[in-house]
Amino acid sequence: MGFPCGEAKRYTGPDQKTKRAAASGRRSRHTLIRMSHDDADRTVTTTGTTAVTPEEEVARICAELIRIDSSNYGDGSGPGERKAAEYVMGELAEVGLEGTLLESEPGRATVVVRLEGADSSRPGLAVHGHLDVVPADAADWQVDPFAAEERDGCIWGRGAVDMKDMDAMILANIRHFARTGTKPARDTTFVFFADEEAGGTYGSHWLVDHHPQWFEGVSEAISEVGGYSITVPTPHGQQRAYLLQTAEKGIAWLRLRAHGRAGHGSVPNDENAIVRLAAAVGRIAAHEWPREYIASVRELLDTLSTMTGLSSAEADLEPLLATLGGAQGFVRGTLRDTANVTMLESGYKHNVIPQTATAAVDCRFLPGHEDALMATIRELAGEHVEVEVVHRDVAIEAPFSGDLVESMKQALLREDPEAAVLPYCLSGGTDNKALGRLGISGYGFAPLRLPADLDFAPMFHGIDERVPTSSLRFGARVLGDFLRTC
């Protein structure tokens, strides 16, 4: 909707002349006029030349990153992030910055670069993105997912939403600091992680375990899956609202293993492992997890209720959730703990009763709920079914108040004064979980002002991922403003 298929054209970025100018951080007056668009603000350097602004190169960087296939299959079979990391290193080197490329395993590369802040006595900030993407099946897409075509004002491709858009916004701003000799407000550690899409084992968790010194003095972090706008219907029309992510559910990936008695398929058997597993899975599926609203969910629902005039009462929540559009999936997942069965495995011959049967269950728990969730699952699994934790990660929750939150809000409102800024909890997870192990409070703040008819949230890991170039430019401006004022 609003983004019909038009004539596709490959986004090729600025021409060679502009690129050379970008490399030197200057450009001719002719180039300036030709590239001028919307409300680009210009930064004049001390020598009187104009430096390329973040918003002028953010789309180029986003497109170039999308064209580097960094699919993460979760089993080490992907190409890895090395090429994307080398690209980031090149963009840093071009403006005179020396990044550090760290490999956890061959090809699994993370890039870190630190910039000194205007006031180094204050606690540091981490600003991070991930370089990997989830795989894309080209047959499902309207475009080649790794071509970064520009159509109808959007850049299309895997990572346009998650999260080469924000990577580009971050990188464009780092380059601007370097070119203009200006500083972020606080000492800032910028990280481009490997392996976020498989839990960060070879990226964020590895860096926190092996090189925590990069985060010394860092108190807060910002990253993905927050800061984008939705358009909410109000009694007087509609209002834009930015969803600032302040919490993440925790993850418990469990394996249920039922034990039974093996035997001949013709002989009655009341200790069948498959039947025991099926009963356990049925009990888990039927379990009604109690609703509990954590602070960010409560505040989101209450503020939305005020904006829309709709009820936030539990019995009557559907109309209110519907006002969130595509983002309601994320919010629905945060009203309670959840447990979804995702894989089943058992048996090897039609006439053999197997001795074991296993199921995979993806559980997500609210902050503070991990122990209670595990106890409930064990009880539902029953006496013949073991519960094994395959992977777990923490739930996190940061306050929707304080100086950093105020800085994020103000940076958004300076560009979009009529908008609302709302907290929300993410049903999934990000690399902020790993940084949380160092006591760093993490927020999702990848600012994007989006058209009302672009259904953005479902494009995370979805098909036909695309981001408007105007949104990228907005994000580059807001992020830069935030980094200078936070």
Ligand SMILES: [Zn+2]
């Ligand atoms: Zn992501």
